Amino acid sequence: MDTSKPEQGNGTRDRILAAAATVLAREGYAGTRLTDIAQHAELRAPAVYYYFSSREELIGEVMVVGQRWVRTHVSEALAALPSEATSLDRIETAVEAHLRVELELSDFARAVTRNSGQLPPDLRAPVAAESALYHSIWRELLEAGHADGSIRADLDLRTARMLVIGALNWAAEWWNGERGTVGEVIGTAQALVRHGLAAPPRPA
Amino acid sequence: MDTSKPEQGNGTRDRILAAAATVLAREGYAGTRLTDIAQHAELRAPAVYYYFSSREELIGEVMVVGQRWVRTHVSEALAALPSEATSLDRIETAVEAHLRVELELSDFARAVTRNSGQLPPDLRAPVAAESALYHSIWRELLEAGHADGSIRADLDLRTARMLVIGALNWAAEWWNGERGTVGEVIGTAQALVRHGLAAPPRPA
DNA sequence: GTCTATAAGTAGATAGAC
């Protein structure tokens, strides 16, 4: 399976994948018609069957590729940090990477966030597996901060993780570039998350 | 239009409405079949047409009723606060009321959050109007805190509002009662939001 | 590789009995 950035659309197959993400994000799983995907990709529906064996397979691949791309991007951003980076620095980096890839790749991101709960049973497992891998990155980030005392000790880490990722995912729903840059969203999200999680400075 | 709590289901009409919310939350706008709604309401599809003139009208009403119920609940919780309540107390109350109604009424809440972006143009306007009314409550809460100095002065209030509401809305996606109570989610969300927004205590 | 034509299935909606 091709793991390159899906929208670059080198070939027809990638163009179909990107078209499917666009329609999926707008119309939802059940509302995504093969003819609409084909039209966005500038060909006719039967041509899609040359690259994908069914509508379900195509949709499943959009979801997995989109989710994996987010994980890869966040994971690479964390790997690029110097080893001195604090737990909260690492979390801020993850916030930035998540928002940047999500708002750039917003069709794929919205396709995943809006439809992962609406998929038929056959498609659920691979998407859930990718999503679990992504969540485990965040679980480790929060546990590290909790262990070194930079995150408040009384915080429920799982709930906090779900709330933070929810806030970030939801950005693809409302952000459209008309009112401010991605950088502005990132700055606000980083401030909210940092102060929301951080333990108060201990008295000297 | 009936504005009573939608799930109580006094009559057949309310039972259909609740059934539609359930199917809508799970299957999405386009995936919501009239026959599935009818089955959940324990009758046959043509009976639905006795109460609603079309599938679209029924779905539109689920969305508006669900969104209005959230607004009403939050707004009543705020009205019940004593006048001495601080801006941050008011925000914590809104967090609690939002989560409580959303996780109790989760079919309606999920129907609104997941599908408001997937509606056909005819249904969009009334839902958007209700949603705008709800957001204006939060806008005022944040502006009050900003004005009295309890919220950090450098925060972008619109972005902060969207991120906070996004985090709360998303809870209906992952919370299922199996791992903790609503109260625990509320406590974590209140702590994250309060510390995320609050201005640092000024030096004496 | 992509097309036109078409088969097979399923949905919303209406007619009309009870």
Next chain:
DNA sequence: GTCTATCTACTTATAGAC
């Protein structure tokens, strides 16, 4: 008020030409 029967429209998927 709710049902059974049915009409019409639309969707996925395949066959086979180019």
